[in-house]
Amino acid sequence: xxxxxxxxxxxxxxxxxxxxxxxxxxxxxxxxxxxxxxxxxxxxxxxxxxxxxxxxxxxxxxxxxxxxxxxxxxxxxxxxxxxxxxxxxxxxxxxxxxxxxxxxxxxxxxxxxxxxxxxxxxxxxxxxxxxxxxxxxxxxxxxxxxxxxxxxxxxxxxxxxxxxxxxxxxxxxxxxxxxxxxxxxxxxxxxxxxxxxxxxxxxxxxxxxxxxxxxxxxxxxxxxxxxxxxxxxxxxxxxxxxxxxxxxxxxxxxxxxxxxxxxxxxxxxxxxxxxxxxxxxxxxxxxxxxxxxxxxxxxxxxxxxxxxxxxxxxxxxxxxxxxxxxxxxxxxxxxxxxxxxxxxxxxxxxxxxxxxx
Numbered sequence: 042x043x044x045x046x047x048x049x050x051x052x053x054x055x056x057x058x059x060x061x062x063x064x065x066x067x068x069x070x071x072x073x074x075x076x077x078x079x080x081x082x083x084x085x086x087x088x089x090x091x092x093x094x095x096x097x098x099x100x101x102x103x104x105x106x107x108x109x110x111x112x113x114x115x116x117x118x119x120x121x122x123x124x125x126x127x128x129x130x131x132x133x134x135x136x137x138x139x140x141x142x143x144x145x146x147x148x149x150x151x152x153x154x155x156x157x158x159x160x161x162x163x164x165x166x167x168x169x170x171x172x173x174x175x176x177x178x179x180x181x182x183x184x185x186x187x188x189x190x191x192x193x194x195x196x197x198x199x200x201x202x203x204x205x206x207x208x209x210x211x212x213x214x215x216x217x218x219x220x221x222x223x224x225x226x227x228x229x230x231x232x233x234x235x236x237x238x239x240x241x242x243x244x245x246x247x248x249x250x251x252x253x254x255x256x257x258x259x260x261x262x263x264x265x266x267x268x269x270x271x272x273x274x275x276x277x278x279x280x281x282x283x284x285x286x287x288x289x290x291x292x293x294x295x296x297x298x299x300x301x302x303x304x305x306x307x308x309x310x311x312x313x314x315x316x317x318x319x320x321x322x323x324x325x326x327x328x329x330x331x332x333x334x335x336x337x338x339x340x341x342x343x344x345x346x347x348x349x350x351x352x353x354x355x356x357x358x359x360x361x362x363x364x365x366x367x368x369x370x371x372x373x374x375x376x377x378x379x380x381x382x383x384x385x386x387x388x389x390x391x392x393x394x395x396x397x398x
Contacts, residue, residue, distance in 0.1 A: 125274060125288070126298045137294055137346040137395055143381035144342025145335065146388050147374060148350045149188075149195045150263070150286070150307065152314075153181060153210065154228040155202040172356045177207055180359025187368050189217060191375060196385040198224040198263040198286075201247040204254035211254050220384040222261035223247045223282065231265050237272035244276040260284060260386040261305060274300055284389050286350075293338065293347045295392040303392070305348070305385050310334075312352035317363070324363035328370040335374050342379075346395075348388060349374075 113119040139146055156173050158165055188195055197214055199221045204211055214221060225232070226247050232240040248259045262277050263286040277285060278300050285298075289307030296304050309315050311334055316322040322330075331351060338347040353359075358367050374380055383391075 125300075126291075126296060126304065129296060131293075131345065134294075134345070135396065136344065137392070139346040139381055139395075140391055141381070142379055144346060144379045145338045145374075146346070146348045146381045146383045146391075147193075147335075148306065148348050148383060148385060148388060149193065149353065150198050150222070150350060150385075151181065151184060151195055151353045151355055152198045152224065152263075153177070153200065153203055153355065154198075154224065154265075155200045155206060157227055157229040160229065174356075176354065176356030176359060177203075177210070180364075181210065181355035182213075183361070183364055184353070184355055184359045184367075185213060185217065187364065187371075191371060193371065193382045194218060194220070194384050196220040196222050196261065198222050199251060200224050200228050200265070201226045201250035204250050208254070215255055215257075220261070220386055221251050221255050221257050221259065222263055222286070222385060223251060223259050224263050225265040226250070228265045231268040232273055233266075233268040233270050235270070237270050237276075240270050240273055241276035241279075244273065244280050244282075248280045248282065260389070261286065263287060263307065267307075267309070274298065274302060278302055284385060286385075289350065293341075294345070295348070295389060303389055305350075305388065307350045307352060309352075311350065313357040313363075314352070314354050317357050318354075324358070324360075324366040327358075327363075328366035331367075331370040332373055335370075339377060339380075 111119045111121055153176075154173060155177075156166075156170055158170060160166065194217070197219050199214075201223070211221075223244070224247070226243055230243070232243065235243070244262075251257070251259050258281065260283045262282045262284070264273070267287045269287055274285065282302065284295065284303040284305045286305050286307035288298075288304045290309055291304060292306055294306065298304060311331055313327060316327050316330070317324065331349075335349055338349050341347060353367070358364060
């Protein structure tokens with residue numbers, strides 16, 4: 042069970058927060074299907090094993106491609122080619138080099154999020170909401186102080202409603218020179234759970250809100266829960282976004298998409314939400330994962346430059362018993378030459394300059 046995560050066994054089993062905490066569209070579909078079945082037949086409440094099976098079955102339905110999955114004789118799946126970007130085996134790529142001979146670009150992404158107090162059913166998740174508020178009231182300031190002392194820039198994955206409700210944070214990010222990346226309007230709504238039209242409106246409004254509050258171009262995007270629907274990528278392109286992190290787990294380097302966007306590396310592995318909150322990984326172990334990943338990429342980066350993305354949620358890693366472990370990992374990285382702490386837009390610009398033919 043994730044640290045501090047309380048599972049309520051009642052007829053209103055699935056809330057927006059549950060949806061995002063689960064982490065995959067397949068698991069979400071399984072939870073929703075299981076909850077609907079439980080509501081209709083109270084005597085047959087599904088077990089955790091049954092819910093997992095439902096989620097597994099739901100995974101057979103592809104999302105985001107916009108076309109039916111190819112099927113051959115006997116209605117057997119024949120495979121679907123990745124529709125959004127080409128396959129690019131690393132050994133066959135031209136050598137990528139970062140500015141000043143850096144081997145690794147360290148891409149730190151604090152997720153600064155707003156959760157609505159009431160979910161779609163009018164219920165409150167009092168167990169979890171104050172934890173996120175701690176991140177906004179205390180922990181994010183602790184992390185920013187540590188980053189400022191070390192002159193480390195970050196790229197903030199920002200729910201646009203933060204601009205409305207916590208303007209002091211926006212001013213602090215601007216003063217530090219952090220890049221603000223779109224992250225939906227609130228974290229209570231994922232793009233794969235709304236229509237493409239609604240999703241496009243969310244993208245446009247989020248980008249406009251952040252731009253108006255900060256005066257910055259919104260160059261990057263990370264969907265809440267890394268979720269998209271049909272049309273999201275084109276909506277991002279139309280809104281002037283240049284790179285997207287939702288597909289970032291696919292590579293250690295940026296790469297182009299077919300619609301003109303670029304993918305920026307963003308891992309679900311070196312991510313405190315997945316490791317600490319969902320798996321209960323100690324902060325010391327999380328920090329050791331950062332160090333191990335850096336050592337690997339630093340060694341490989343002498344031949345092919347890499348990106349080390351570090352995804353953070355202030356209410357987790359900014360807690361007083363966890364922040365020291367993150368700081369130790371960052372100080373270890375800072376002790377090496379040929380390291381570049383960079384914002385997402387800077388990494389994209391360097392990638393384009395290095396690959397321009």
